Amino acid sequence: MQEPLYGTPHAHSSLLGPLSPPLIRSTTAGQPDAETLRAMGAGERPGEFYQRLGHTNGRAWESLVAGWEGADGAVAFSSGMAAISAALAAHLRTGDRVLLAEEIYGGTSGFALTDLVRFGVTVDRFSALDVEGLVRALARPAKFVVFESPINPTLRLADIGAIARIARAAGAITLFDGTFAPPPVQRALALGVDLVAHSATKFFGGHSDVLAGVIAGSHALLGPIEGWRRRTGAILAPDPAWLLLRSWPTLPLRLAAQQAAAHALAMGLLEDVGAGRLVAVSYPTLPNHPDLALAKVQMHGGGCVVAVELPGGLPGAKRVFDRLQRIARAPSLGGVESLATLPAYTTHAALTTEQRRRAGIPDGLLRIAVGLEGADVLLADVRQALAGA
Ligand code: PLP
Numbered sequence: 001m002q003e004p005l006y007g008t009p010h011a012h013s014s015l016l017g018p019l020s021p022p023l024i025r026s027t028t029a030g031q032p033d034a035e036t037l038r039a040m041g042a043g044e045r046p047g048e049f050y051q052r053l054g055h056t057n058g059r060a061w062e063s064l065v066a067g068w069e070g071a072d073g074a075v076a077f078s079s080g081m082a083a084i085s086a087a088l089a090a091h092l093r094t095g096d097r098v099l100l101a102e103e104i105y106g107g108t109s110g111f112a113l114t115d116l117v118r119f120g121v122t123v124d125r126f127s128a129l130d131v132e133g134l135v136r137a138l139a140r141p142a143k144f145v146v147f148e149s150p151i152n153p154t155l156r157l158a159d160i161g162a163i164a165r166i167a168r169a170a171g172a173i174t175l176f177d178g179t180f181a182p183p184p185v186q187r188a189l190a191l192g193v194d195l196v197a198h199s200a201t202k203f204f205g206g207h208s209d210v211l212a213g214v215i216a217g218s219h220a221l222l223g224p225i226e227g228w229r230r231r232t233g234a235i236l237a238p239d240p241a242w243l244l245l246r247s248w249p250t251l252p253l254r255l256a257a258q259q260a261a262a263h264a265l266a267m268g269l270l271e272d273v274g275a276g277r278l279v280a281v282s283y284p285t286l287p288n289h290p291d292l293a294l295a296k297v298q299m300h301g302g303g304c305v306v307a308v309e310l311p312g313g314l315p316g317a318k319r320v321f322d323r324l325q326r327i328a329r330a331p332s333l334g335g336v337e338s339l340a341t342l343p344a345y346t347t348h349a350a351l352t353t354e355q356r357r358r359a360g361i362p363d364g365l366l367r368i369a370v371g372l373e374g375a376d377v378l379l380a381d382v383r384q385a386l387a388g389a
């Protein structure tokens with residue numbers, strides 16, 4: 001096989017010379033001769049040639065992701081949605097069927113239900129919490145099974161290994177959105193999925209200053225995805241790729257600290273539930289979490305997001321939300337700052353109260369994406385907001 005245009009795993013760069021890599025912004029690069037120009041233009045050789053086909057900073061980051069995921073390679077995109085839409089569009093044809101989890105990021109369902117269906121792809125839904133239901137749904141062939149875990153914003157867990165096995169037995173490709181829990185918290189490829197997608201805007205960036213996405217998997221599946229990226233121009237640019245390289249060495253440290261703080265915050269909030277100040281708290285490693293056994297099998301920790309049900313429905317939740325002082329009222333997750341959102345007003349605003357309730361998302365739900373302030377600071381912030389509401 002010729003060397004792919006995307007990054008493949010390689011050892012960490014040498015400690016000789018500049019420790020921070022150079023940023024190469026040039027959109028084009030001079031070649032030594034006609035044959036090199038031909039080979040690079042034909043995509044037969046990676047290297048600096050024309051930026052839309054690939055570039056040094058992007059490939060360096062892709063190589064790190066590929067190694068981290070234990071994948072053949074990784075293909076980087078300008079956003080998480082560019083990555084997820086590319087993975088699907090590159091492999092689907094008119095007449096194909098996609099099984100899309102009901103519990104999936106709204107951008108993914110928006111793309112599938114607006115765009116894939118326009119091109120004659122059938123999109124059917126299944127619950128990622130109902131493995132038997134997936135077996136029934138796969139009685140009819142599907143090209144893709146698309147799901148995520150932990151599920152946003154309930155923090156219930158899908159059985160990744162079981163879904164991957166069932167899909168593979170039925171000949172479907174699994175596309176797993178790993179944004180909420182990158183390795184080492186969760187290794188989706190090792191659990192059996194075919195392709196893992198990340199919004200690198202979240203933990204890989206980690207500082208709320210990069211929009212990026214990536215798909216990791218086998219060469220056989222990545223080849224068409226890289227071709228789609230080249231033809232559509234959805235590639236990650238060198239500047240954000242450089243910022244992702246900058247963020248790379250601290251990824252495990254940030255994940256570990258944020259995850260430990262999330263667990264401690266959730267444990268603290270459980271006391272507030274016991275005292276009747278909160279309705280409920282959900283976090284995968286809490287002793288009362290319905291999927292705790294699964295968390296122990298497929299995760300190393302519970303991730304960095306905590307869901308809290310506040311008293312008084314949406315009006316009560318808004319009062320507490322508006323009083324937060326250390327946790328920013330902002331969408332997203334995975335950054336060093338803690339962020340709070342009300343899913344009833346943001347990710348799940350399109351659903352009615354009753355539809356949300358059936359999806360396990362009460363209107364009083366507050367989602368906290370834990371950063372690096374420390375659990376005590378965050379607990380004190382939630383408690384002062386509750387006390388004054
Ligand atoms: N997947 C999940 C789980 C997300 O939370 C997001 C963004 O919030 C995305 C995908 C899309 O990523 P991006 O905003 O980088 O396109």
